[in-house]
Amino acid sequence: MGNKYVLIVDDDPDMVETVGMMLESKGYEVGKAYDGVEGEESIKQRRPDLVVLDVMMPRKNGYVLCAELKKNKETRDIPIVLLTAVGEAVPTTSYSHADGMATEADDYLPKPIDAEVLVESIERLFA
Amino acid sequence: MPRVRLGGIKAFEKRAYLTSLCRSGDDALGDVCSRLAAERINISLLTHIADTGTHESITAASTESAEGFSSYLVWKASHGACSVGELLTDISTVSIFPHDQKLNITGSLLGALAKNGIRPYGFASSPSAMTILVPYADFESIIYGLFDVFEFPTYSSPLDWHAAYRGQEELLSEIICSYEEEVIKIYNLNHHLGLDLWNMTLPVDRLGDFGGVLLELDQLQLRMPLLVSKSFPDGESLFFAYSLSTAYRNQVQEALDRNLPGIDVSCQGPVSVFLLHGPHFGDRYGIANAFVSSLRSAGIAPLAMSCAVSSVSAAIDDKDSNRAIDALSSSFQIPARKS
Numbered sequence: 001m002g003n004k005y006v007l008i009v010d011d012d013p014d015m016v017e018t019v020g021m022m023l024e025s026k027g028y029e030v031g032k033a034y035d036g037v038e039g040e041e042s043i044k045q046r047r048p049d050l051v052v053l054d055v056m057m058p059r060k061n062g063y064v065l066c067a068e069l070k071k072n073k074e075t076r077d078i079p080i081v082l083l084t085a086v087g088e089a090v091p092t093t094s095y096s097h098a099d100g101m102a103t104e105a106d107d108y109l110p111k112p113i114d115a116e117v118l119v120e121s122i123e124r125l126f127a
Numbered sequence: 128m129p130r131v132r133l134g135g136i137k138a139f140e141k142r143a144y145l146t147s148l149c150r151s152g153d154d155a156l157g158d159v160c161s162r163l164a165a166e167r168i169n170i171s172l173l174t175h176i177a178d179t180g181t182h183e184s185i186t187a188a189s190t191e192s193a194e195g196f197s198s199y200l201v202w203k204a205s206h207g208a209c210s211v212g213e214l215l216t217d218i219s220t221v222s223i224f225p226h227d228q229k230l231n232i233t234g235s236l237l238g239a240l241a242k243n244g245i246r247p248y249g250f251a252s253s254p255s256a257m258t259i260l261v262p263y264a265d266f267e268s269i270i271y272g273l274f275d276v277f278e279f280p281t282y283s284s285p286l287d288w289h290a291a292y293r294g295q296e297e298l299l300s301e302i303i304c305s306y307e308e309e310v311i312k313i314y315n316l317n318h319h320l321g322l323d324l325w326n327m328t329l330p331v332d333r334l335g336d337f338g339g340v341l342l343e344l345d346q347l348q349l350r351m352p353l354l355v356s357k358s359f360p361d362g363e364s365l366f367f368a369y370s371l372s373t374a375y376r377n378q379v380q381e382a383l384d385r386n387l388p389g390i391d392v393s394c395q396g397p398v399s400v401f402l403l404h405g406p407h408f409g410d411r412y413g414i415a416n417a418f419v420s421s422l423r424s425a426g427i428a429p430l431a432m433s434c435a436v437s438s439v440s441a442a443i444d445d446k447d448s449n450r451a452i453d454a455l456s457s458s459f460q461i462p463a464r465k466s
Contacts, residue, residue: 011137012409012436012437013134013135013137013222013224013225013253013255013256013436014253014254014255014256014404014408014436014437014438015314015404015406015437016134016225016255017225017254017255017404018254018314018315018404019314021315022315032134032225033134033280034134034135034224035135035281037281037291038134038135038280038281041280041281042280058291058292059291059292111406111407112312112314112405112406113314113406115314115462
């Protein structure tokens with residue numbers, strides 16, 4: 001696991017804080033971005049070993065960013081874990097599960113996430 | 128002075144705002160939270176401070192503007208002997224993040240507000256963000272003022288920020304969630320021990336001096352896990368509650384005396400600060416009520432409380448900490464402990 005660099009992209013700063021603390025406690029180096037555009041800029045500046053990506057964000061949502069990263073030959077190998085409240089828990093949103101599956105994300109975790117499940121997902125993708 | 132680098136700004140314009148002031152030990156917090164939850168009205172921001180010295184408490188909440196009037200009716204019905212302020216529908220909330228509980232960030236923020244003549248209605252902290260409540264008329268001023276002291280990675284100017292975020296409120300408002308859980312899942316419960324809770328009434332025109340105190344104390348590497356503030360009805364002063372390490376009580380007192388002469392400051396401690404964060408806590412009704420009612424079931428009343436962004440933060444008497452954890456465990460699914 002070592003000092004793998006994980007970028008967290010979520011427009012909820014408290015969520016970024018929580019996930020960041022959790023991953024740092026597991027020995028990961030953590031980067032933080034607070035919307036899709038900032039996430040994209042951050043990836044250009046420093047290539048992460050993995051991206052934890054929220055879906056519902058202003059400026060550029062997680063599906064769009066994920067699809068762009070997977071289409072780009074420079075970034076398509078970066079594992080992406082999508083975190084989203086999309087699904088049965090949130091019937092009011094216009095984001096669909098099908099959109100998410102079409103992005104080719106490497107894992108897809110519905111909120112509310114379980115911390116251990118997230119860590120297991122990350123470790124599996126690094127294995 | 129170099130600008131402090133932050134992650135971002137999130138703002139909501141034209142929210143409804145409700146307040147109450149209780150004397151003689153009365154407290155509107157529990158009743159307000161309970162009734163708003165029963166009506167399925169989400170509290171997007173809440174502040175509460177109980178002054179154990181004067182036996183006054185001041186509670187304020189912000190809701191979606193569309194729910195302002197119904198919130199007001201519920202609010203008025205739940206107040207008994209407490210006085211209720213008028214319904215304000217022209218409030219904006221502006222959150223900056225991450226503050227990492229660092230005093231230089233809040234100190235710089237207060238300095239920027241003072242420099243730009245902004246008279247806030249209050250402040251509410253979350254584990255990562257500091258939220259300011261301001262009249263809508265001051266919205267532009269505060270955005271410009273923030274860029275005087277802070278820099279942000281993906282927008283270099285207020286115009287950049289506006290270009291990126293104006294019109295996004297509708298999208299953000301779309302993210303309204305409902306969860307059906309018997310026990311509310313949370314992501315994190317942080318429990319800070321060994322703190323003092325400082326209370327003071329500060330004239331609005333002394334905000335910059337208080338900012339100076341925080342900048343001075345920042346040299347000691349202190350962290351501030353909770354800051355809550357609410358203006359009094361006359362708008363001329365703010366009631367503050369904030370927590371700092373008990374180990375630095377003397378240094379804090381000296382800095383306050385030196386920079387804020389004539390301001391009556393009280394300190395109670397030790398207190399514990401609980402920071403509780405969960406999925407979409409900012410746009411789900413009933414979270415504050417679950418928190419307050421579970422504490423009340425154990426006979427615990429928060430000394431200060433803030434619901435902002437997607438977290439609940441509260442200071443309680445240190446001796447009540449273990450009972451508080453037990454009580455919160457009945458309403459919230461608490462993950463592995465972290466202190």
